[in-house]
Amino acid sequence: MNLKKLSKILGLSQTTVSRALNGYPEVSEATRKKVQEVALAHHYIPNMRAKSLATGRSMAIGHVIPGSTRREIVNPVFADFISGAGEVYAQNDHDMLLSIVADSDEERTYRQLSAKASVDGVIVHGPRENDPRITLLKELGLPFVVHGRAGDNHGDYSWVDVNNRRSFERATEFLFDLGHRKIALINGLEFMDFAQRRKGGYLAAHRKHGRTPDPELMISEEMTEDVGYRRALDMLNRAAAPSAFLVSSMITAIGVRRAISDAGKKMGRDISVVIHDDELSYLPNGVDIPIFTATKSSVRQAGRLCAQMLLDIIREKDLTPRHILLESELTVGESTGAFQK
């Protein structure tokens, strides 16, 4: 079923049928009703390819995910993010186009997405400091929203971010207040912007308390379970073992917890742990009482906000930068306690 056939059935022109269905005022209410009925009865749904070509809008948003070296796609954090974004797209009748690409192909992918005209805008994931993608997208004139920020110069593009620096500063201070002095930081990959900010917060808190952190206690790696396990175990076996861990992700923290347990210690009593909790659906931080003390911020909600912001930008055709800075909530759970000599 297509427009041509449908209008033949109705005895109307394609123009009128198209207008009737798209809510234009130049068509009488009587005919509009009739058209809608017949369209429904014949399961008529406009061919999107044709519609896109005619309108110049593809009604789709692109998400380009680094897939090989940096395995962002498999990061459960990402899954929750696109789940939130997808909700918004569904409500607004948009599609989500996912491209999983090797790092080296990233620029080419964006260029293609823009030239092929298969999307109306993109969400940029996992920004690094001074991320080249941002310059590229501005040059291409393709609307975009960054999930996170890319370095200090973040006034001239749109983004949604968590106040990572503040979160980790507070978390570190919280541990200081409990009496901890040797606090390990198990962070995400060095070149990720959020990791830099979190480190910044961690360092700021140390400065404030007049202390220099032990560089051996600060590590930056991919946020997998086994990294958390191995690194924490290593640290716990050192002479200058930490009494507390500040961990960038729930996944890594699960590894840290395993390490603590394997080292014969008890989390919350012998060793304190504070995590950043993205409120992952499949890894909730306890049900009534939080398992981990955490700086909490829903990444699913961030996905919703990014998507909504991008759709607004596209609809309003207004590229002036918008920003949303989310504050995390510090929730105290069972994984922290006063420092035991």
Add this chain to the structure above:
Amino acid sequence: MNLKKLSKILGLSQTTVSRALNGYPEVSEATRKKVQEVALAHHYIPNMRAKSLATGRSMAIGHVIPGSTRREIVNPVFADFISGAGEVYAQNDHDMLLSIVADSDEERTYRQLSAKASVDGVIVHGPRENDPRITLLKELGLPFVVHGRAGDNHGDYSWVDVNNRRSFERATEFLFDLGHRKIALINGLEFMDFAQRRKGGYLAAHRKHGRTPDPELMISEEMTEDVGYRRALDMLNRAAAPSAFLVSSMITAIGVRRAISDAGKKMGRDISVVIHDDELSYLPNGVDIPIFTATKSSVRQAGRLCAQMLLDIIREKDLTPRHILLESELTVGESTGAFQK
């Protein structure tokens, strides 16, 4: 830059330029070379909307994910799956279209996807027994591949699945051989096909050993960490506590491990655990020695196979059903040991 301009620059017709770029033989090598050079120099990439309309192929594959009640999308297993599929799409110049929809809208979404012509085929996720989506897709004539199977009648559609029944039968027998008799099964949601098959394997092993499993030890729920924790803890506190757990997912197993630890027991010594390991990138089952004894099968690889199968079906225009049944590997880790009286 578009075809029209490009052909004007070249002093050729659109026909010739199009053919030169698409590798048709009716164009001399000299002109083809020239065309390719100029196209590259001007960053010419054909507009996909127009190309789709003209060819009738959208070069995109749809993945429809239940998003609200059943939160499949946020299942980390899913993330690894689409990562594998995405690889194959990228190699074959296809896009991935992700639709996250409420369960109630699922049928409508498939109809739309088909009518809107925005995809050339779809992957069906999380099949239930006698899944209505399969009938629908056949009726619509939209090529598809199911990840998993939907009940016993699985000869007449294409699928890629793990031999779940056999996996869990072997795993159960493995525990029997170690002397365990009270074996708990912490399974996925009842109506999911894979959960049924795993239960089937678990029951078959029991029958073989002439034992009836305690129904209180068999649970079916969403595969989150906290479900694993709460259910395992409940069971461990019962009079007739199990000595071993058979767990459907790494995520749930992490909760089970936490419960065992909280119950003051040691996994591998006091309580044995066997899991199904989908080889999730962010939750690897140990690096050298496996943490958990597991029936192992890479879901990322399953994603690759599904994608490749679907692309083949579309390319060959041959809808005759194809099947791949993957066998899992039983790897013995540190989470199992002989039954201690």
Add this chain to the structure above:
DNA sequence: GTCGGAATCCAAAGCGCTTTGAATGATTTC
């Protein structure tokens, strides 16, 4: 009566590509 303007509707152009069917030279065949 005629005119102007609403209210409806329509024919046809256009979105950027592929593809059919035909034209143009160049080359071969008899």
Add this chain to the structure above:
DNA sequence: GAAATCATTCAAAGCGCTTTGGATTCCGAC
């Protein structure tokens, strides 16, 4: 040397929709 063949190239139609720029009809107003 004319006819037939081949290698290249092109003009134009078509994919299914939107949208521009009229047409047509029907009114009340003058």
